Each structure stands twice: as structure tokens, then as C-alpha cells.
Amino acid sequence: ASIAVSGAAYGLDSKEPIQPIAAAKTKNPALAELGKKLYFDARLSKSGFISCNSCHNLSMGGTDNLKTSIGDHWHEGPINAPTVLNSSMNVAQFWDGRAADLKAQAGGPIANPGEMGFTHKLAVDVLQSIPAYVAEFKMVFGSDQVTIEEVTKAIAAFEETLVTPNSRFDKWLKGDKKALNANEVSGYKLFKESGCVACHNGPAVGGNSYQKMGVVEAYKTASKAEGRSAVTGKDADRFNFKVPTLRNVELTYPYFHDGEAATLKQAVETMGRIQLGKKFSDDENARIVAFLKTLTGDQPSFKLPILPPSSDLTPRPQPFGK
Amino acid sequence: ASIAVSGAAYGLDSKEPIQPIAAAKTKNPALAELGKKLYFDARLSKSGFISCNSCHNLSMGGTDNLKTSIGDHWHEGPINAPTVLNSSMNVAQFWDGRAADLKAQAGGPIANPGEMGFTHKLAVDVLQSIPAYVAEFKMVFGSDQVTIEEVTKAIAAFEETLVTPNSRFDKWLKGDKKALNANEVSGYKLFKESGCVACHNGPAVGGNSYQKMGVVEAYKTASKAEGRSAVTGKDADRFNFKVPTLRNVELTYPYFHDGEAATLKQAVETMGRIQLGKKFSDDENARIVAFLKTLTGDQPSFKLPILPPSSDLTPRPQPFGK
Ligand code: HEC
Ligand code: HEC
Ligand code: HEC
Ligand code: HEC
Ligand SMILES: [Ca+2]
Ligand SMILES: [Ca+2]
Ligand SMILES: [Ca+2]
Ligand SMILES: [Mg+2]
Numbered sequence: 268a269s270i271a272v273s274g275a276a277y278g279l280d281s282k283e284p285i286q287p288i289a290a291a292k293t294k295n296p297a298l299a300e301l302g303k304k305l306y307f308d309a310r311l312s313k314s315g316f317i318s319c320n321s322c323h324n325l326s327m328g329g330t331d332n333l334k335t336s337i338g339d340h341w342h343e344g345p346i347n348a349p350t351v352l353n354s355s356m357n358v359a360q361f362w363d364g365r366a367a368d369l370k371a372q373a374g375g376p377i378a379n380p381g382e383m384g385f386t387h388k389l390a391v392d393v394l395q396s397i398p399a400y401v402a403e404f405k406m407v408f409g410s411d412q413v414t415i416e417e418v419t420k421a422i423a424a425f426e427e428t429l430v431t432p433n434s435r436f437d438k439w440l441k442g443d444k445k446a447l448n449a450n451e452v453s454g455y456k457l458f459k460e461s462g463c464v465a466c467h468n469g470p471a472v473g474g475n476s477y478q479k480m481g482v483v484e485a486y487k488t489a490s491k492a493e494g495r496s497a498v499t500g501k502d503a504d505r506f507n508f509k510v511p512t513l514r515n516v517e518l519t520y521p522y523f524h525d526g527e528a529a530t531l532k533q534a535v536e537t538m539g540r541i542q543l544g545k546k547f548s549d550d551e552n553a554r555i556v557a558f559l560k561t562l563t564g565d566q567p568s569f570k571l572p573i574l575p576p577s578s579d580l581t582p583r584p585q586p587f588g589k
Numbered sequence: 590a591s592i593a594v595s596g597a598a599y600g601l602d603s604k605e606p607i608q609p610i611a612a613a614k615t616k617n618p619a620l621a622e623l624g625k626k627l628y629f630d631a632r633l634s635k636s637g638f639i640s641c642n643s644c645h646n647l648s649m650g651g652t653d654n655l656k657t658s659i660g661d662h663w664h665e666g667p668i669n670a671p672t673v674l675n676s677s678m679n680v681a682q683f684w685d686g687r688a689a690d691l692k693a694q695a696g697g698p699i700a701n702p703g704e705m706g707f708t709h710k711l712a713v714d715v716l717q718s719i720p721a722y723v724a725e726f727k728m729v730f731g732s733d734q735v736t737i738e739e740v741t742k743a744i745a746a747f748e749e750t751l752v753t754p755n756s757r758f759d760k761w762l763k764g765d766k767k768a769l770n771a772n773e774v775s776g777y778k779l780f781k782e783s784g785c786v787a788c789h790n791g792p793a794v795g796g797n798s799y800q801k802m803g804v805v806e807a808y809k810t811a812s813k814a815e816g817r818s819a820v821t822g823k824d825a826d827r828f829n830f831k832v833p834t835l836r837n838v839e840l841t842y843p844y845f846h847d848g849e850a851a852t853l854k855q856a857v858e859t860m861g862r863i864q865l866g867k868k869f870s871d872d873e874n875a876r877i878v879a880f881l882k883t884l885t886g887d888q889p890s891f892k893l894p895i896l897p898p899s900s901d902l903t904p905r906p907q908p909f910g911k
Contacts, residue, residue, distance in 0.1 A: 307648050316659045321638070326629050326896045333908055337638045341663035343909050518898050521905075530901040566895045573888045574648045576840050579852045583843075586655055587665050 284464040285472050287437035288353065288514070288564070291428045297407050302425030304403075304572050305418060311390045312383035314339055315584025319376065319422065323351040325567045328518025329429065334526030339384030346492050347526035350519045352567075353512050355427045356471040362508045362524045364477060365498045369423035374415060387415040393582055394418070399575030431515055431564030439561070447561055454558030457551055462543050472513040472562060480506050480524070483544040486537075490525035517560045531556045606786040607794050609759035610675065610836070610886070613750045619729050624747030626725075626894050627740060633712045634705035636661055637906025641698065641744065645673040647889045650840025651751065656848030661706030668814050669848035672841045674889075675834050677749045678793040684830045684846045686799060687820045691745035696737060709737040715904055716740070721897030753837055753886030761883070769883055776880030779873055784865050794835040794884060802828050802846070805866040808859075812847035839882045853878045 293299050305311065309318040317339060322331045329350035331337070336344035346362060354360065359367055366372035376382040377390050394400045394413045404413045407421070436455070438446035447455070458464065467473045477495045480486045486506070495507035508524055522528035528537060535555050539545040547555065615621050627633065631640040639661060644653045651672035653659070658666035668684060676682065681689055688694035698704040699712050716722045716735045726735045729743070758777070760768035769777070780786065789795045799817045802808045808828070817829035830846055844850035850859060857877050861867040869877065 309646070309649075314659065315655055316643070316653065321643075324631070326894055327631075328898070331638065332899070333637055333906060337636065337908050341908075520899065529905060532901065568892060570890060571893050572648055576650070577654070577842065579854065583851060584655060586659050586663075 283440060284459065284468040285436070285440065286470045287440050288356075288430055288432050288470045290432045291430045293424075293428055295407075295424060298421055298424040299428050300425075301403050301407050302421035302423065303569065304400075304574055305422050306425050307572050308574055310393050310577070310581075310584065311377050311385060311418075312339065313385045313389070313584065314586035316586060317383050319351075319373075322348045322376075322382070325351075325429070328352060328515050328566070329354075330519045332520060334521055336382070338379070338381040342381040342384075344381060346490070346524050347521065349511060350515060351426055352429050352431050353471050353474070353514050355430065356469075356512070357474040357509065358476065359509065362492065363495050363497050364509050369426050370419045373419040373422040373426075377418075389582065390418065391415055393577075396578055396581040397575050398578060403575075429567055431566065434514070434562050434564035436558075436561040437564065447558075450554055451557045451561050454554035454556070455561075457547075458555055458558055461539065461545055461547075461555075463538065463555075466510045466542070467513050473510040474512040476510055477504070477507040478510050478542075480508050480541075482542045484541040486523075486541055488523075488525045488527060490527075492524055494524070513559060513562055515563050515566075517563050531559055535559075605762060606781065606790040607758070607762065608792045609762050610678075610752055610754050610792045612754045613752045615746075615750055617729075617746060620743055620746040621750050622747075623725050623729050624743035624745065625891065626722075626896055627744050628747050629894050630896055632715050632896075632899070632903075632906065633699050633707060633740075634661065635707045635711075635906065636908035638908055639705050641673075641695075644670045644698075644704070647673075647751070650674060650837050650888070651676075652841045654842060656843055658704070660701070660703040664703040664706075666703060668812070668846050669843065671833060672837060673748055674751050674753050675793050675796070675836050677752065678791075678834070679796040679831065680798065681831065684814065685817050685819050686831050691748050692741045695741040695744040695748075699740075711904065712740065713737055715899075718900055718903040719897050720900060725897075751889055753888065756836070756884050756886035758880070758883040759886065769880075772876055773879045773883050776876035776878070777883075779869075780877055780880055783861065783867055783869075783877075785860065785877075788832045788864070789835050795832040796834040798832055799826070799829040800832050800864075802830050802863075804864045806863040808845075808863055810845075810847045810849060812849075814846055816846070835881060835884055837885050837888075839885050853881055857881075 306319045309316050309321070311318065322336045323329045324331055329352040331348050333348070335346060336348045338344055349362070355369060358364065360369060360372035366375065374387060377385050378387055391413050394404070401411065401413065404417060405411060408417050435446045466476065466478045469475050480494065493505050495504035496502065498504075516531065520529065520531070522531070522534040523537070528534040532552055535552050536547065539547045628641045631638050631643070633640065644658045645651045646653055651674040653670050655670070657668060658670045660666055671684065677691060680686065682691060682694035688697065696709060699707050700709055713735050716726070723733065723735065726739060727733055730739050757768045788798065788800045791797050802816065815827050817826035818824065820826075838853065842851065842853070844853070844856040845859070850856040854874055857874050858869065861869045
């Protein structure tokens with residue numbers, strides 16, 4: 268949240284419900300660099316084949332663009348993988364908010380049997396056996412012993428760099444009125460006036476509250492996910508999901524926690540109908556979609572990380588065993 | 590082969606059996622840029638999950654570092670994935686040389702049911718549905734219609750950029766005698782004098798001939814691969830495999846076509862024994878390994894490609910169907 272700046276900082280009309288996002292200010296670049304390597308390193312998985320980037324592909328908006336993810340042994344995941352872009356702005360992590368922050372989140376997939384299928388101990392053993400990693404952890408943390416806390420801290424620091432400023436919409440918000448065309452501006456007006464901004468607001472255009480999926484009309488899905496109630500145990504929280512950020516939403520198809528909406532057109536139609544009781548005309552729908560596509564910001568820009576080789580002592584991956 | 594230069598170009602002692610490699614000269618950078626995107630694009634696979642980079646990971650020496658690869662639906666591959674680094678210098682592609690060149694090779698994995706599991710037609714349909722790709726193909730090839738020939742041509746052009754000059758050994762060859770230490774130089778001498786250079790020679794330190802695996806003693810393996818005879822039909826070619834490049838061999842573990850040698854130490858021991866009838870002492874083995882590690886050159890250095898999003902018309906990936 269520290270990287271999100273309010274509209275006030277730009278002297279903007281404070282009545283706009285969406286504020287521009289600022290470029291990341293990295294406090295500890297060496298920590299984030301280490302985290303980048305770990306984010307791309309498939310040796311944190313049992314198979315040696317799956318890295319964070321497999322499911323949150325930074326070439327593709329930080330997602331896998333699948334309805335639900337493929338994990339270890341081609342396991343079919345239960346829920347759509349959200350983008351890691353701008354995830355540092357989320358009120359909490361996961362659709363149900365069960366992880367407080369990125370550091371708390373990052374340990375999860377490594378040890379999840381249906382994702383990376385490994386254990387924290389084995390992942391740390393692998394890193395500890397790779398001299399160049401040991402040296403880099405020592406440089407960053409000052410000790411010879413790699414720990415899972417250090418691993419998740421580094422990954423989280425890298426993820427904090429993954430913000431996407433300079434979208435056309437942000438340029439428009441900051442006063443460059445040519446950044447959007449009339450169609451897009453009218454899409455934004457419709458987005459505001461229809462009530463979408465009740466839930467999709469703030470610098471991330473979402474990510475800051477849990478809301479019922481199906482306010483006016485129930486959402487029909489085969490998914491077993493019940494959302495926030497899994498964390499709170501409260502019946503009132505059933506089918507409450509974290510509102511996704513709409514930043515870069517052009518890239519993060521398919522949509523919703525079950526990935527059942529293949530296109531933005533479908534997602535907007537569903538939202539209008541079940542959250543607001545509105546039926547948009549084709550033209551209205553297209554204008555909202557045109558607005559949503561102006562939310563695509565600068566994508567991650569860095570060199571493909573080169574990872575240090577395993578040593579003779581590195582435990583070998585187990586792709587085909589039990 | 591056009592990018593391999595002979596030692597003579599550097600005014601070197603022409604008696605050295607290994608020559609330095611030169612940086613790639615890219616004739617058509619726009620073509621190679623398009624190929625880079627395609628190389629990283631998992632939408633060329635049926636599942637939408639597997640790209641060339643999944644098995645030839647450019648963060649990891651252009652390999653997956655698995656004994657045999659994981660393909661579509663977690664299919665267990667039959668053979669170890671060779672590096673794509675410097676593969677443009679190979680006499681032909683694949684362990685048995687069944688593809689004449691990189692362009693001929695690149696269509697293979699897309700349509701291989703155990704690799705990317707797709708068809709050429711479907712892959713082309715996906716690209717044709719993505720406006721930014723259509724525009725880029727048009728810029729590069731001048732036509733509106735994407736073809737599989739263009740796809741493989743672009744990927745091959747990208748792969749031709751994947752050469753690794755400036756290894757410490759190349760610096761030494763070019764006259765910088767401090768680039769290697771005494772131990773490494775003595776490893777090189779042993780490599781020459783033992784006869785390794787009979788097969789591992791030229792700028793790629795291999796890649797230019799097919800040789801029997803098991804000259805002096807038969808190689809014991811559970812692998813069903815019989816090598817070159819699968820292409821020629823000749824009994825004399827049974828267990829003849831393309832000699833792998835030893836460039837970047839520190840990064841391309843595990844070794845041999847079955848991936849059964851986990852370490853360079855093991856690979857050198859086996860080579861000495863079955864190819865040359867030699868038993869190296871631990872010290873000799875370590876010196877050869879030290880020399881081999883000086884063959885690691887400049888790794889690929891470019892920004893992570895950002896891929897264009899699918900459109901509403903793009904056929905969706907089929908990760909879990911038949
Ligand atoms: C096999 C696929 C897979 C892998 C591997 C994977 N993730 Fe995820 N990720 C998911 C899915 C699916 C979710 C949503 C789970 C949920 O909400 O219950 C998720 C959620 C997240 C979130 C929360 C985003 C949000 O808006 O709530 C973050 C952050 C994240 N992953 C980062 C990572 C990191 C870091 C790694 C590697 C250490 C990783 N992921 C590995 C599939 C994966
Ligand atoms: C009452 C709160 C609420 C309102 C109003 C609302 N949304 Fe949403 N929106 C959500 C929630 C919650 C989700 C995630 C639901 C899920 O996946 O289960 C979501 C998901 C989306 C998605 C899919 C994002 C993704 O990455 O999966 C889009 C697009 C979207 N909303 C657009 C809109 C538009 C356009 C409007 C107005 C027509 C709107 N929303 C109104 C709460 C709301
Ligand atoms: C599922 C794993 C997998 C995928 C995906 C894959 N490859 Fe390969 N690749 C292999 C394996 C295994 C071999 C060795 C096959 C053989 O020799 O019979 C190979 C061989 C090669 C070779 C020959 C190298 C040599 O020295 O002989 C090249 C070049 C290559 N692949 C490039 C690519 C390109 C380009 C793509 C994407 C279009 C790709 N590969 C996709 C596993 C894969
Ligand atoms: C008669 C030809 C020949 C000789 C002599 C020879 N090699 Fe090889 N080498 C090969 C072939 C062929 C392979 C691939 C065999 C396979 O995988 O089936 C290979 C593979 C290797 C590999 C594994 C490379 C990889 O990426 O899998 C190493 C390392 C190696 N050789 C080193 C040596 C050393 C060191 C010597 C000398 C002690 C030597 N070779 C002598 C032909 C030879
Ligand atoms: Ca430590
Ligand atoms: Ca999505
Ligand atoms: Ca190998
Ligand atoms: Mg054409």
C-alpha cells in the first residue's frame with residue numbers, strides 16, 4: 268500500500284473514484300533482485316518444472332490465462348489465478364483474503380501439493396546447495412543459512428516492484444485529455460454512473476474490499492469456492508470474494524474466480540446484471556470495455572534473469588515419482 | 590553455421606582443436622524479435638501452458654535440467670532435452686539428426702502430442718486471431734496471412750541469436766592467458782591428450798558429427814533410443830548419437846541422451862571408460878571438469894518479452910480435455 272499514492276499528490280480532482288498509480292520505489296534493490304531470481308526458479312517446485320512465473324507469467328499480465336491453473340502432475344486447480352501485477356495494493360491476498368500480505372502468501376504455492384508440490388524444507392535445501400544463491404542470500408541477509416522467511420521476503424520484495432504505472436487512463440487522470448478518445452471517456456462515465464466504482468475504486472480499481480458475487484441475482488457456477496466465509500466462518504461472508512483489480516484487465520482473461528467469462532464483454536454483461544441489475548446495450552457494453560482497456564499500464568521491464576546452476580550436491584527434481 | 594568463425598580469424602594457433610565462437614550477427618532483427626515472442630508464447634501449445642522456453646529455459650542454459658522432459662498432460666518424454674544455446678552450429682538437429690536445421694526442427698514440438706500437443710493449423714489460427722501478432726507478421730513478412738513456415742522461420746532466426754561468446758576458455762584461446770588458472774589449463778591438456786577432442790572439437794566443442802555411444806564398452810541404459818539408425822535405417826548407426834556441444838555444459842545437466850549422469854564428474858568418468866577405455870584418477874577427473882566449466886559463455890541477455898493479448902476470437906487453450 269505504501270506505493271499507492273492518492274490523487275491528491277497530483278493535485279487531481281479528489282472526486283474521481285480512481286487514482287493513478289505511481290512507479291514502485293524499491294527500498295532494497297538487492298533484495299528484489301534475489302526475489303526475481305526465486306520467482307523464476309522452477310527448482311522451488313518438486314518437479315523442477317513449475318515456478319511462480321509458470322502461473323503468473325509476467326509476459327502475459329502476470330497470469331496463466333487459464334480458467335484454473337495447471338499444477339504439479341498436471342493437477343487441475345480449483346480457482347482462477349489472479350494477476351501478481353499491483354498485488355501489493357490488495358487489502359489481503361487470495362480471492363478469500365486468507366493471506367495477510369505478499370510475504371505470507373509466497374510460502375503457500377511452494378508447499379501446495381496441487382501447485383509446486385514441494386516442502387519448505389526441501390526448497391530451502393535446494394537453495395542452500397547452490398553456492399551462488401548462498402552467496403547472494405549472505406549479501407542480502409548477512410547470514411550463511413537460507414531460511415524460508417528470507418525466501419518469501421525476497422519474493423514479496425520483487426512482487427512489490429510489479430506495479431504498472433502510465434496507463435492511458437492514468438495519463439488522462441493527470442490531465443492529458445488526449446490520452447483517451449471520446450468513446451473511452453464515455454465508457455468511464457458509464458462505469459462511474461452505473462455504480463461499478465462502488466466496488467472497483469482506488470488506485471488499483473479494486474483489490475480493497477470483499478464483496479458478494481451476486482448482489483442482485485445469484486451467480487451460477489460449478490465452482491465449489493465460497494470465498495471469504497472460508498476464512499471468517501461467517502455465513503454472511505458466503506460468496507464474498509475480494510474485488511479483483513481492474514488494472515491490466517485486458518491481459519488477465521479469463522475472468523471471475525471460476526474463470527468462466529472468456530471475454531471482457533461477457534464479464535461486463537454479468538457484472539451489470541448480477542451486481543447492479545442492469546442490462547447494458549451492446550454499445551454501452553463496448554464503451555465500458557473500451558474504457559477498461561485504457562487501464563493497461565507499463566508491463567514489467569527487466570532482463571530475463573539468469574539463474575545459478577545446481578551443484579553436485581543439489582537434490583534432483585522428482586517430476587515423475589509419487 | 591554462418592555465425593561460427595574459425596580460429597584463423599583471430600590469428601590463433603590453428604592446431605588448437607577448439608575455436609572461439611563469435612557473437613551472433615543478426616541479419617534481420619525484426620524477424621528474430623518476432624521469433625523471441627513465439628519462443629516464449631505458451632499459446633503455441635494445446636494447454637496454453639507450455640512454450641519452447643518451458644523445456645529450453647533460457648534462464649537455465651537453454652534446458653529443463655530434467656532427465657527427460659515434461660510435456661502436455663505431464664507426459665514423460667523419451668529423451669533428454671538438449672540446449673538450444675549454440676544449436677545453430679549443429680550439423681543437424683535432435684540427438685539422431687532427423688531435422689536438417691533449426692527451421693525444420695521448430696515445427697516438431699508444436700505438433701508433438703507428448704510436447705506441446707497442438708497442431709500447426711490450430712497454432713496458426715491462434716496467432717491469426719491476435720491483432721498485434723498479425724501486424725508484426727505483416728511488418729516482417731509483408732502478408733496478412735500467418736503461416737507455419739513463417740512461424741518456424743522466425744523461431745529459427747531467434748535461436749540463431751542464442752550463441753554464447755566470451756567464455757573464459759575463449760578469452761584464453763584468444764591470448765588472455767590469465768583467463769584460466771593452471772588447474773584448468775592442465776584439464777584442457779588432459780582433454781586433448783586423452784582423445785576427447787576426436788569427437789568434441791570445433792567452435793561448439795561438439796555438435797558436428799555422430800558417434801557411437803559406447804566405443805570401447807557398451808553403454809548400459811534403460812532408454813529405448815537407438816540414435817542415428819532411426820534416421821538412416823542402417824544397423825551400423827545403432828547407438829550413434831550426435832555428439833553434444835560442450836559449450837555451457839556446466840548448465841546443461843543432467844547428461845547423455847537418457848539424462849542418467851547427474852554430474853559432470855559422472856559424465857567424464859563414463860566418457861573416459863566407454864569411449865576411450867581410460868580410467869581417470871579423481872584428480873584428473875576434477876581437472877577435466879574444471880576445464881569444462883570454463884566453457885560457459887555469455888548467457889542470453891534481453892528483456893523478458895511482453896506478449897500481445899488474445900482477442901475475443903482467439904481459440905481458448907484446452908488444458909484438461911482429451
Ligand atoms: C500452479 C499454479 C500457481 C503457482 C505455481 C503459483 N501460483 Fe500464485 N496463485 C495461483 C492461484 C490459483 C491463486 C488464487 C488462489 C486463491 O485465491 O485461492 C494464486 C494467488 C496468488 C496471489 C494472490 C493474488 C491476489 O490478488 O489475491 C499471489 C500474490 C501469488 N499467487 C503469487 C505467487 C507466487 C509468489 C508464487 C511462487 C512462489 C506463486 N504464486 C505460484 C496459482 C499459482
Ligand atoms: C457489489 C460489488 C461490485 C460491483 C457493483 C461491480 N463489481 Fe465487478 N467484481 C466484483 C467482484 C466481487 C468480482 C469478483 C467476483 C468473482 O470472481 O467471484 C468482480 C469482478 C469483475 C470483473 C472480472 C475481473 C477479473 O479479473 O476476474 C470485471 C471485468 C468487473 N468486475 C467489472 C465490473 C463492471 C464493469 C461493473 C459495473 C457494471 C462491476 N464490475 C460492478 C464486485 C463488483
Ligand atoms: C516438452 C518439452 C519440449 C518442448 C516444449 C520443446 N522442446 Fe525442443 N527438445 C525437447 C527434447 C526432448 C529434444 C530432443 C529430442 C530428440 O533429440 O529426439 C528437443 C530438441 C530440440 C532441439 C535440437 C537441439 C539439438 O542439439 O539437437 C532444438 C533446436 C529445440 N528442441 C528447439 C525447440 C523449440 C524451438 C521449441 C518450441 C517450438 C521446443 N524445442 C519445444 C524438448 C522440448
Ligand atoms: C568417440 C566419440 C567421443 C569421445 C572420444 C568422447 N565423447 Fe563425449 N560424447 C560423445 C557422444 C556421442 C556423446 C553423447 C552420448 C549420448 O548421450 O548418448 C557424448 C557426451 C559427452 C558429455 C555429456 C554432454 C551432454 O550434454 O549430455 C560430456 C560431458 C562428454 N561427452 C565429455 C567427454 C570427455 C571429457 C571425453 C574424453 C574423456 C569425451 N567426451 C570423449 C562422443 C565422444
Ligand atoms: Ca539467512
Ligand atoms: Ca483472470
Ligand atoms: Ca542435458
Ligand atoms: Mg504471411
